[in-house]
Amino acid sequence: MQLGKILEGGEMTDMTLEVNGEVIHAHKGILAARSPYFKALLFGSMVESKVPYLRIEDTETEVFKYLLQYIYTDTIDRNPEIPSTNLAQKLLVAADRYGVEGLKIKCEEKLSKDISLNSVLSCFALAEKYYCSNLKEACFKFATEPANLGNLIFTEEYLQFMQGYPALIAELRCRSGSSESGSQISSFNVKGANWLVHRI
The missing domain is CATH 3.30.710.10 (Potassium Channel Kv1.1; Chain A)
Incomplete structure (x- = not known):
């Protein structure tokens, strides 16, 4: 049975x-x-x-x-x-x-x-908290795509994510800055927060 x-x-x-x-x-x-x-x-x-x-x-x-x-x-x-x-x-x-x-x-x-723009940040948080290395890598792969990053960084959720997961943001900055497309990430302050701006 x-x-x-x-x-x-x-x-x-x-x-x-x-x-x-x-x-x-x-x-x-x-x-x-x-x-x-x-x-x-x-x-x-x-x-x-x-x-x-x-x-x-x-x-x-x-x-x-x-x-x-x-x-x-x-x-x-x-x-x-x-x-x-x-x-x-x-x-x-x-x-x-x-x-x-x-x-x-x-x-x-x-x-x-x-993974999508709506889920990548929550998936990042889950991967970090519950030690899901494959999920974290998938999130980085998605987030470092120039088009995805450009849409992601100007959301309120991203600002909140920056404050809660600074280490992940630092790694995202590093990976994006060295991507094959040659894209660079610079920092500037918006309402007291360190936002990442993607520019080609």
């Missing part, structure tokens, strides 16, 4: 998850086998390991359900691809939190493939 059907049907469950008030029945052995977090929680020396009931409040209910789907089936909605960038970003955080490395890699691949 497929594990996904076991999860959906609530068959042979031996534990209960309360996710933001919603009850989900699951299987300790499967969770422990796929997640170091659940293994430690359910079979380690922690107090919670004695109780077949866990309360989850640090992850959105929908996101946690997708996480469970992946734990049981290696897919999201029976689809090998994650359907949206927004979901991939949230799932990456959840996968890192619960130690589901395969899902984290899948999210990183999805985000790297679908």
Whole structure:
């Protein structure tokens, strides 16, 4: 019997998850086998390991359900691809939190493939916080394209990003200044902030 059907049907469950008030029945052995977090929680020396009931409040209910789907089936909605960038970003955080490395890699691949002007800064932040080196490289590759950088640096989000991630901005400046197109980046002050201006 497929594990996904076991999860959906609530068959042979031996534990209960309360996710933001919603009850989900699951299987300790499967969770422990796929997640170091659940293994430690359910079979380690922690107090919670004695109780077949866990309360989850640090992850959105929908996101946690997708996480469970992946734990049981290696897919999201029976689809090998994650359907949206927004979901991939949230799932990456959840996968890192619960130690589901395969899902984290899948999210990183999805985000790297679908980088856009709307997502590159949030992807940069995720890559930095959750040590996603491939995603970070994909962000740098996208952001150092002259046309992309020219559109990016005059957004309010970029100004906020500069203040929160100065090291990434410094590296972006360095990489852009040495790009093959010969583009240069100069600095000037706008409303007290050090903005980067791209010029050919």
